[in-house]
Amino acid sequence: MLTKDNKILIVGLGLIGGSYAQGLRAQGFWVGAVTRSQETIDYALGHGLIDEGTTVPSANFIGRYDLVVFALYPHTLIQWITDYQQFIKDGALLTDVTGVKGAVVYKVQEMLRPGLEFVGAHPMAGREVYGVRNADCSIFRGANYIVTPTAANSGQAVRTVEQLGETLGFARISRLSPERHDEMIGFLSQLTHCIAMALMTCKNVEHLSAYTGDSFRDLTRIAKINDEMWSELFLLNRDELLGQIDLFTARMSEIREAIAGGDSEALRSIMKLSTERRSHFDK
Amino acid sequence: MLTKDNKILIVGLGLIGGSYAQGLRAQGFWVGAVTRSQETIDYALGHGLIDEGTTVPSANFIGRYDLVVFALYPHTLIQWITDYQQFIKDGALLTDVTGVKGAVVYKVQEMLRPGLEFVGAHPMAGREVYGVRNADCSIFRGANYIVTPTAANSGQAVRTVEQLGETLGFARISRLSPERHDEMIGFLSQLTHCIAMALMTCKNVEHLSAYTGDSFRDLTRIAKINDEMWSELFLLNRDELLGQIDLFTARMSEIREAIAGGDSEALRSIMKLSTERRSHFDK
Numbered sequence: 332m333l334t335k336d337n338k339i340l341i342v343g344l345g346l347i348g349g350s351y352a353q354g355l356r357a358q359g360f361w362v363g364a365v366t367r368s369q370e371t372i373d374y375a376l377g378h379g380l381i382d383e384g385t386t387v388p389s390a391n392f393i394g395r396y397d398l399v400v401f402a403l404y405p406h407t408l409i410q411w412i413t414d415y416q417q418f419i420k421d422g423a424l425l426t427d428v429t430g431v432k433g434a435v436v437y438k439v440q441e442m443l444r445p446g447l448e449f450v451g452a453h454p455m456a457g458r459e460v461y462g463v464r465n466a467d468c469s470i471f472r473g474a475n476y477i478v479t480p481t482a483a484n485s486g487q488a489v490r491t492v493e494q495l496g497e498t499l500g501f502a503r504i505s506r507l508s509p510e511r512h513d514e515m516i517g518f519l520s521q522l523t524h525c526i527a528m529a530l531m532t533c534k535n536v537e538h539l540s541a542y543t544g545d546s547f548r549d550l551t552r553i554a555k556i557n558d559e560m561w562s563e564l565f566l567l568n569r570d571e572l573l574g575q576i577d578l579f580t581a582r583m584s585e586i587r588e589a590i591a592g593g594d595s596e597a598l599r600s601i602m603k604l605s606t607e608r609r610s611h612f613d614k
Numbered sequence: 615m616l617t618k619d620n621k622i623l624i625v626g627l628g629l630i631g632g633s634y635a636q637g638l639r640a641q642g643f644w645v646g647a648v649t650r651s652q653e654t655i656d657y658a659l660g661h662g663l664i665d666e667g668t669t670v671p672s673a674n675f676i677g678r679y680d681l682v683v684f685a686l687y688p689h690t691l692i693q694w695i696t697d698y699q700q701f702i703k704d705g706a707l708l709t710d711v712t713g714v715k716g717a718v719v720y721k722v723q724e725m726l727r728p729g730l731e732f733v734g735a736h737p738m739a740g741r742e743v744y745g746v747r748n749a750d751c752s753i754f755r756g757a758n759y760i761v762t763p764t765a766a767n768s769g770q771a772v773r774t775v776e777q778l779g780e781t782l783g784f785a786r787i788s789r790l791s792p793e794r795h796d797e798m799i800g801f802l803s804q805l806t807h808c809i810a811m812a813l814m815t816c817k818n819v820e821h822l823s824a825y826t827g828d829s830f831r832d833l834t835r836i837a838k839i840n841d842e843m844w845s846e847l848f849l850l851n852r853d854e855l856l857g858q859i860d861l862f863t864a865r866m867s868e869i870r871e872a873i874a875g876g877d878s879e880a881l882r883s884i885m886k887l888s889t890e891r892r893s894h895f896d897k
Binding site for chain 2: 604
């Protein structure tokens, strides 16, 4: 059970970590932070996002916390746990915000010493800006929050991590296995970003820019992409993402063949299926 | 010069023909219509979109008009001109609203008898609904209107067709060769529709529908597509569209190879280019 007696530590005060801190403190929790830069901590203290913060992980500081939320890039998360899990108190619950799960959750669970439990979670929210100065816990309203339990988790810990999502105001809390989560993310998020990047970069469109309308803008909105974060997430979900790219590319080839062969019936049949399927997604 | 003395005939009263009629009549022009269904004419008369209309092309009716706007599917446009150009009066100016130009403009110009002139135009506006009952001339506000003159056109006729676009309230009137127009449409509109169709149909996503967020919705908004019209437009622009699909597919393959090879630097370099190019398209 998540109660107001639980002190919550955020590790990594970026956009998501900062937004977690803001939302949790607004709900009355004691929130601490460990992050790399003192400037970030000063900003977070000055704007009421945290109760205390440090750039130096220590047993004295970290050992006070019951729930630790990692809001780090995946490789940094693994490194942090390697270096500092000794400072976390026995019985503490750990969770994260990472956008891929298979490559993270099992690894972290294997690394942890007995007495610590890690439950993966993915808040499906974000903005196209970064850093604690853009922290805004309203981005969680209306968004999905997915918990990815494994056989190593206790029901109680999973429930507590779900409560964290409820406290932050997510519209929909659900559970998926790490594998199912990664399939979903591979298709709905990573493949769509690959498509947007490919469309945005495959042709120099400056001479066409006067004519770009809603279609092109819609398909390339997500072509602005944090290359450091997304390249890491893509590679950590490599096999799943490659499978989704291949599904998409196979269908593109079918469309191409229908056009090349002048096969109006084949084209129309794909268009009809497309129209029918899309109609289920109208808001 | 387009003046209020010019009577304007709309051939084909669908969404675009009906919206032209509405906009032109609101500006004080005499507007007639030839279309297939009496019900459509009754509706258009009853709602003040036209001054008169008929389902039966005749010299008496058609011969009264100075400017004829074809708002038909391409193959219907060619057939109509074959059958009825004899009824159009000498000196009349003809234009259209077709979404491809190379395969239409030259053909029509070759077919016309001396004394008639055709200037192609493409109003880049539309809605995902059809028919005269959805006519709404406000769809032209803020939109592009492209005139595609050829060596067969007089400067005066081109100017008159541009004035038609101005009268309808388009935000930007420009001239492109039919070939350049088709390259632009092949990339910005037809390729994007192919991508949306492929993404929407390559995987059964019902079990993922709870998680579809803005990215997937953005990329598939245009996956609802009028199969009769778009299949014809795709095939009439076949070579250009195939070239654009190949450009896109080649870039997707590069992204796939970078992911398969774990080549973080190659991925990040495409992401950086994508981010930089997309930033020029922010509104």
